[in-house]
Amino acid sequence: MRSVLSPPPDLPTGAKIAASVLEGLGAKAVRPTTDFWTVWDTSDHRLAAAQRRLIQKSDRLELVASDAPDDAIASRAGGEDPHHFVATWPDDALTLAVRRTVGLRALAPVLSAQVRQVPGTVVDGQGKITARVEVIRYDIQIPSPTSNRRKRGPDPQAGPRSSHLALIIRPLRGYDSAATAVVRRAEERGWRIAVDPVETALAALPVGSAEPGFADPAQPAGYAVRGITAAYLPVLAELEEGVISDHAPEFLHQYRVGLRRLRSLVVQLGSALPGDEVQRLRALLGTMARRTNHQRDLDVWLESRDEHAVLVPESLRHGLDPFFAAVASDRVAVHRTVAKALGSAAHRNEWSEVEALAQREAAGGEDHATPIADLAARRTWKAWLKAANDAANVGPATPSEHIHEVRIRCKRLRYLLDACGHLTAPDAHEGLRRDLREVQEVLGAFNDASIQEAALLERVSAGRHPTPTAVAVGALIGALAARRDNLRASLLVGLGKLASTASRSRYKRLFKRSATAPTADIGKDS
């Protein structure tokens, strides 16, 4: 394991200092090198959280473990900029390793550094190298988050440079004692074991979040809700780029989930903001999501093609091919429209308006100054009441439309628990989310079957398909209806649990509180 040391405070500066340091440690300097590194990560620093660094050097792109930066986990030759979506990368070990951690998120430069290395070697009496020593000067810059820069080299918009000198001592296998002796000599000269300056700079970076949540329970709700809106925007922007480029259907799914979550939180916690602001955000986010409704429906069909095919008798399955071919063809056309809409001036203006609203500082809203945890708790209790009341009214013959309403209620409750549960019920929210997720899964499957059944009926009625296809689609409609009916039994059990007295007591104890008297103990599950 290499040792990193920081210099003594009184170390003189100057061009010859590296050679002088090496000489003092009994090491012979060899040819110095200069390189330019760019560290890439997602805005929420997923690679850093996984103890990984993706470093672009002049001749390669490499993924390293942060505690073993000398041994690349995977690398690719060539120093050109990586595309910011891993989904577009060539199929190799580096792509696999990075994709595993970052998923669909976009990559951007998070740190750049000019790295001047003066290597040296310590040799024994035989002339054998027994340790490698390097004096490295890092000139580190943090790229401007607004520059959207993806080119190498100094960034004119980046922040100021900070310079750091480090001594790195690498033991060689079988010669550990030689490296230990060099470390000791360096310490005698005032060098101290330290963290690699690149690691220190990375650790100090502000981190965005993939699924933003609230951090401070006491923060005034007005600031907190605007803050979470601002935190969602870069995540949504990244996903939107993925939707336009159409690298994978998952970009659109995540984009829509993000918009829906944010809109739901803004509305449910709306008493923290001026009423007109809430209405405008609600309208803007709703419009943005609606632009993609049709494409998402088609994506769901195409993603569930195999699952649907097995619901149809084998002899009829070939009839589904023209149906899915028509869906795929529609999807190409619809995506073109979606991409155009997302790139339009109208859409960009809506974005700007959301950004401006997130930056507003105007007070207003009856709960503007209420601690976010208290407001969120009250809203969670209210959301549960609405969901439970609707759930209690579901019976064996309840129409699908009503069950769809219950599903929406449960989603609203879930979004509050996801974003605020750790503040409002720190000991209990994971369990509550788990229980709710189970109900939501059945609700989702029931709703999908209902919606798809209706959509198929509409398509077949439109007479777009030849007879074998109409027969196969008819069989699929029957199978989806049967699936929906089969789900009713487990749906009734799940909704019954959600609306039960035990559930009511639990939610009430955890979340019901007066608007004026928050209690410290509320939110703890006993």
Place this chain on the structure above:
Amino acid sequence: MAVIALLSAKGGVGKTTAAVNLAALWAATGHDTLLIDLDPQGAAGHLLKIHASGSVKAKRFWSGRADAESQVRASDFDRLDVLPADDSLRRAEAVLEDIGKSRRRLADLLATLTGWSRIVIDCPPGLGLIAENAIRAADLALVPVAPSALAVRVLEPLSDLAGERSGKLRPFVSMLRGNSAFLEELRRAHPATLSATIPSAAVAESAARSRLPVVAHAPRSPLARAYRALLAESDALLTAEGTAVERRGGAP
């Protein structure tokens, strides 16, 4: 992991020089490489300025009771490590006879080594148990043959020793001094002979005096080019044989 053995019935045919240069080249092309010096003269280690600690005795080593990895030393070249020879290897043949399973001890030992994608074994001259172990453990057994009147004949006992594994044996012409007809003669007798030919060159001596592989000492010399050709041909064979990495999951 791919295992490449350098072996020959005769000494002084350029076996160690080939082993060191091939190992250095594999390391330079990105393979974590381990050079195992089984020749008690320790020439391979000497060429890379490495000496054994002397703490491991042959019996403990061959019986698997010594931690072989702890004896590995880094060379001066990135990615190239060396398991140096030890004086106790002089008794290796006798020790192998004593401890049983004498023909697969090396294969068992290699199965315990992790972290290297190429293992190059420099064998002592001879057709004893060490050579038999090396053939069994190797994916590719390279046999340098120096031109001489009886050179072609020395391959026959080696083939006999390899038995059903004789397909691994790949002779190549070593220390060639202008006798270009020898390659054809060797090929007629052994069609598996490699095309790469290693010339006899004074630069080999000067590299040895500097204790460096030729490919580092004089990388543009014809001798270094010849070693690179030998490496390319060996790599092609390893790939053609179904990528040793995949083929060798555990014990060979």
